[in-house]
Amino acid sequence: MVAKLSTKKAVELFHALSDETRLALLDRLKDGEQCVCELTDAMKAAQSRLSFHLKVLKEAGLIEDRREGRWMYYSLSIQAIEELEDLVGSLKKVARSAVSRGRCC
Amino acid sequence: MVAKLSTKKAVELFHALSDETRLALLDRLKDGEQCVCELTDAMKAAQSRLSFHLKVLKEAGLIEDRREGRWMYYSLSIQAIEELEDLVGSLKKVARSAVSRGRCC
DNA sequence: TGGATATAACAATAATTGTTGATGAGTCAA
DNA sequence: TTGACTCATCAACAATTATTGTTATATCCA
Numbered sequence: 001m002v003a004k005l006s007t008k009k010a011v012e013l014f015h016a017l018s019d020e021t022r023l024a025l026l027d028r029l030k031d032g033e034q035c036v037c038e039l040t041d042a043m044k045a046a047q048s049r050l051s052f053h054l055k056v057l058k059e060a061g062l063i064e065d066r067r068e069g070r071w072m073y074y075s076l077s078i079q080a081i082e083e084l085e086d087l088v089g090s091l092k093k094v095a096r097s098a099v100s101r102g103r104c105c
Numbered sequence: 106m107v108a109k110l111s112t113k114k115a116v117e118l119f120h121a122l123s124d125e126t127r128l129a130l131l132d133r134l135k136d137g138e139q140c141v142c143e144l145t146d147a148m149k150a151a152q153s154r155l156s157f158h159l160k161v162l163k164e165a166g167l168i169e170d171r172r173e174g175r176w177m178y179y180s181l182s183i184q185a186i187e188e189l190e191d192l193v194g195s196l197k198k199v200a201r202s203a204v205s206r207g208r209c210c
Numbered sequence: 211t212g213g214a215t216a217t218a219a220c221a222a223t224a225a226t227t228g229t230t231g232a233t234g235a236g237t238c239a240a
Numbered sequence: 241t242t243g244a245c246t247c248a249t250c251a252a253c254a255a256t257t258a259t260t261g262t263t264a265t266a267t268c269c270a
Contacts, residue, residue, distance in 0.1 A: 015119075048261075072216075153247090176237095212270090214267100214268085222261090230254095235249095
């Protein structure tokens with residue numbers, strides 16, 4: 001368990017995940033690191049488009065990049081996924097003795 | 106563990122979570138159900154604004170509503186949070202014997 | 211060095227999402 | 241039945257995000 005993420009960081013993480021293209025990218029990266037050209041091939045997407053989405057994912061910390069010659073390899077950040085798991089866990093109801101409240105307004 | 110959510114559903118869930126106001130709403134609902142007027146009071150937000158965000162959360166299945174007289178009470182959907190936990194889990198790297206690959210392009 | 215390759219970055223535009231103020235619908239109580 | 245109250249919905253507008261085509265940067269190889 002980790003310190004609570006700031007709300008802004010949480011928003012950034014969830015936003016990065018709230019796009020079909022980006023989820024598809026993450027899914028591909030589950031199998032191991034891949035370079036941009038493999039991704040554009042596999043996803044039949046314009047390079048600049050994937051570059052944009054990869055940047056969003058990277059800025060959210062969900063993926064990491066590594067240059068090797070002309071190629072840029074992207075891979076999942078396991079740590080980020082774990083942070084995400086904590087974050088989602090923190091959304092859960094806090095156990096407590098039935099909060100009794102009167103009428104509201 | 107549950108069947109894999111469709112990508113569209115995943116996008117909808119993450120999108121619902123990718124907003125500061127909505128995360129604040131969920132946080133308040135952790136303490137138990139609340140009516141809209143309590144939420145607008147506590148968050149000092151315009152009623153129509155919260156109504157909009159509550160709708161987004163409800164359509165994503167993250168919260169449920171219940172009418173009681175003039176009041177509408179909202180509460181967390183525990184089931185949705187659990188779905189979300191599964192979803193986040195499914196983002197993780199699949200264990201496998203080191204995938205060896207040659208050059209890509 | 212010069213050309214080819216892989217990718218990032220940019221600018222223009224399109225699409226989506228959020229905010230605000232106003233109106234409408236349902237409920238209650240006098 | 242009327243007026244007050246709670247909340248949803250709508251329309252207009254503002255803000256953000258995504259797409260596309262193009263250009264810039266870095267690397268490699270001949």
